[in-house]
Structures are given as C-alpha cells and as structure tokens.
Amino acid sequence: MTASVEPYVSIQREDFDVAAEIARLTTGQTNVGAVVNFIGLCRDEAGALSALELEHYPGMAKAEIARIANEALERWNLCGLTAIHRFGKMAPGDNIVLVVTASTHRQAAFEAASFLMDYLKSRAPFWKKEHRADGSAGDWVDAKEEDDEAAARWAR
C-alpha cells in the first residue's frame, strides 16, 4: 500500500506555507487520521546570532532527502510524506525545515517524522554558518554527537 506513496521533497530558498503543505497531504484523502508536523527554526542563541547561512550541496541534497523519505515509507505505513529544507540566509525566527507525515493512526506519523529529522540532521548535505550579532566573524556550526546517536537508535 505504501509502495505507491511518493514523498514530496523540495530544496528551496523561499519560505514554506505550513497550512498549504498539510493540505497537500490531506485534501481528498479520507483515510488520513493523523498528521504530524515538525518545523525547525533559526534561533539567535540568546541574542548572540543575527543570522544563520545555510550552505547545501545542490546536486545531492534532494536525492539524499528522497532516499531518507523512501526509507521512512518502507518502514511505516504512511499516507503521505513531505520534507522541505531551505537554504540561504535565515534570520532568527525564520523557518528552516519542514517535515509533514500523514497516516491512518498517529504512531506511524509520529515515529516517521522523528526518524526523518534524525536522519536528515546527520545525512542531508547542509551546513550552517553563524553570523554574529556583534559583527565578529561567525563560525561553522559543529555537528553534535547526539545527532549521530539519535540517528543510530533507528538502526535495524
């Protein structure tokens, strides 16, 4: 059944519309009983940052997220799945990433969304560079070991 579900994946500079993305998965779908959204936002680290610059690997980003999305569709019985990742310069409060999962019952939607974010953090080719509020040169954000551990918990 899930084999026929195609994930919607987009890598884009522009913002996304959360309500429109939910509607993409639910309109005309009377079998959907649960929708889970995850939205990742740019934060200012208690005023220290003025922006985050997101660099990505254009040739690979969409393909890698699609691979992760297809794995989620194999593992959970989903009615639909959307993953949108932005690139470019983000101000604190801006949206960076959106994952939407739709399923008949809530557990599949919750778990698949969590899996997708854990894998995306350690495998999707994006890198964040800080712009500091005081104008000094910002650093590249370091990858966190917890993110690798979070992905590892889904290993089969």
Place this chain on the structure above:
Amino acid sequence: MNEHPTRLVYFAWVRERIGRQEEDVALPAEVETVADLLTWLKGRGEEYENALQYPEVIRVAINHEHVDHREKIAGAREIALFPPMTGG
C-alpha cells in the same frame, strides 16, 4: 593517470580552507580509495594540508551518495569532500 579527469567539489569549511569550490583533477592510478585520495590531496599544498589535517572527520560522497573512506573511487565522476553535516 586515469583517462578522465575527476571533478572534486568542496563545501563549508573544507571549501573555505582549500580556497575553491571545485576543480577537475587527473588522479594517479595508485589513488584507489577515498582514504588514498585524502592522503594525496593533503600533499598538494598548504591549503589542502590545512583543510584535511584530520582526514578522519572529512565526509565524502561519490556521485552524490555517501561513502566511507574504504570505498574505491574508480569510475567516480564527482567526489565531494565536506565536514559533518549540520542541517535540519
């Protein structure tokens, strides 16, 4: 030398330290694996040495797919070198 040049692409601080986004290189035949490539590149100059000082932290993708450092690179059209990813 292999017949076809291989495109190398760099991202984030690897790109900044090497000082370029991409380049085409003719790899010597003895460069067989990703680990060999990192060692060979490190010898190309100070900027490469600086970028690849700790080769074990460098992540690599061949033709847009993640690979580990033991992977053979024969036939690769594009090899990307980058730091651990920080998206999401």
